[in-house]
Structure formats: C-alpha cells, structure tokens
Amino acid sequence: MLPLKHIGVPVAEIILTLMLSLRFINLVFDEVRNVALGIVSRRINWQQLTTMETVDVLASYIRRIFKNIFRHAEQISQAMIVRGFRGDSNTHKIYFLSGSSIGIADFISLFCLLGVTSAALLSDYFLF
Template identity: 80%
Template sequence: MQAWLFTLVILPAKSNVIMHLSLVAYFAILSILVQPAQVWKDQLGRVALLSGILFIMLGLSTDSAPSLISSRAPPPSMMGLPPFPASLEGYKYVILKLGPLQLTRKGLSTATTSACLTFTIFQSASVFLSTTTPEQIAFALRWFISPLANLGVPVAEVILTLLLSLRFINLVFDEVRNVALGIVSRRINWQQLTTLETIDVFFTYIHRIFRNILVHAEQISQV
C-alpha cells in the first residue's frame, strides 16, 4: 500500500494534464467506494475547495507579472529575414485575460499540476489512514526498513515510536471532540458574552485540551 501510494504521488509529477485529472477522478471514486458517506462528502468537499483555490491563484498569477528581461536580438525584419509564420492551428499563448491578470498556457499547466498533486496527496493520505490500521502501517514500514538494522539503525524503536504517534493522534482527536461536546452540552449563549468573555472561554477549553493531552502522554511514557 505504501509503495503504491508513493508511486501514484511521485510518478505523475511530470505527467500530462490527462494523467493528473485521471488520478483525481480515480481517488474521488475510490474514496466514495471505500469510505463512509459522511466521511468522503466532507473530505472531498474540503480538498476540492483547497485545490480549486490553489488552481485559481496559480493560474492567474503565474504569468501576470510582466517580464523584466527583454531579448536583445533585433526583430527578423531588420535582419532581412521573413517574419515568423502564424500557426495554422490558431495557437494562442494567452487563454484568458482579466484586467492585470491573465491565464496562459504556462499558468494553466502549473496550476493544473499543483492542484491535482495537492488533491492526490491529501486524498490518498485520507484513504490510506482510513482503510489501514496503525498496526498494519507499522508492520509494513518495519518490513521496508528492516535491512537498515544491519547498519545499526534501531528499527524496533523507530516502529514503536511511529505506532505510539499514530495512537496518540487518535487521543488528540478524542480530546477535542470531548471538549466540543462539553461546550455544546453547557448551552453557552455566545451572543450575551462580551469579546473578552468569549476569549476567556476559548482559552479555558484550549488549556483543558492540552492538559488532558499531556496527561495521556505521561501515561503512555510510563507504560
């Protein structure tokens, strides 16, 4: 699974646009098939929004700034050469122009690559973590790095640290969820609170989250 994800993320970096869009469609369909509906609906929406914002920002800003370097070669007419022939296929470098911003072929390629790669990385990690248990991840990684034990690398300690880290992430989310449920159960009327009171409540619950997390971390370290 890890090698498969590594291949899907690394190899398409230099591929064409069709390959990028195909990977996005593949991970979207895979997420719908293997994840619960309440998970993939929220996850796909957030990742697609992030990728869309990245696409718009990169697409309109890659070639919007004018180039400060100009060619020192004289135009072909001054050298007695015929001008460059126009493309028979109607080639246009600038695809769309919005005031000072413009979408060019270079910007479209850069934006598509970055947006699709961002979607692939986030969604592949989501599918991987939601379908693979921490024990399976640790076992697979131990199989990969087991030859390093001959070089003196503490493989067992590294795998144990990874497994504890994966377990600890679940504890962090559980603490955040419990504190959020506690806030909802108290039915705090936020409209009647002043700004300072709202900030005080916010920092109180943040302090409680970190305190509970540190308690769990100390318990894990003692075990």
C-alpha cells in the same frame, strides 16, 4: 524502512514513534470530542460574549484539552515502564499474529459454553 537502516537512520526509533503516535491520535480526538460536547452542553451564547470573553472561554477549553492529553501521555508512559519498556527501541519488538492460534482448548471451551447455554434454554422451556 529497512533500506534506510543501511544508511544509518534509526529505523527502530522511527517505527516505535509512529506506533505510539497512532495510539495517541485516538486519545487526542476523544479529548477534543469530549470538550466539544462539554461546550455544547453548557449552551454558551457566543453572540452575547465580548471578544475577550470568547478568547477566555476558548483558552480555558484549550488548556483543559492539553492538561488531559498530557495526563494521558503520562499514563501511557507509566504503563510502558510497568510493562518493562526501558527506552531502547531495538529491544522492543512487535509480534503480529501470523497464523491461527485456535487450539483444542478453544474448541472444548466453545463446546462447554454451548452446553451450558442449551441447558439454560431447555430448562426455561421445560419449566414453563
């Protein structure tokens, strides 16, 4: 997308919007799945409903989906504000892990975990 930057396209804004959209798509699918499970669990007999009752039931579920989606969007917005995002996409940088970040502290922690686990297993073995 960098070539678009040379002709004046706000690339940083587009990238930020795409990344937020990717995060938000999961939430939308989860909400639709939860509402679909709610419909199935209520065991609605669709054949006995009139057309207006069917439209009313579907409208209430669509309303619930949008209400939950907007609630999640507000929570994401509040989380971004709390973490210091103020709306300028040029100052919001995304850092990808380029190399291994395993250090000596990680090895010491793993060694201690292995020691505690082996001590617990050996104590169970020798006590019985």
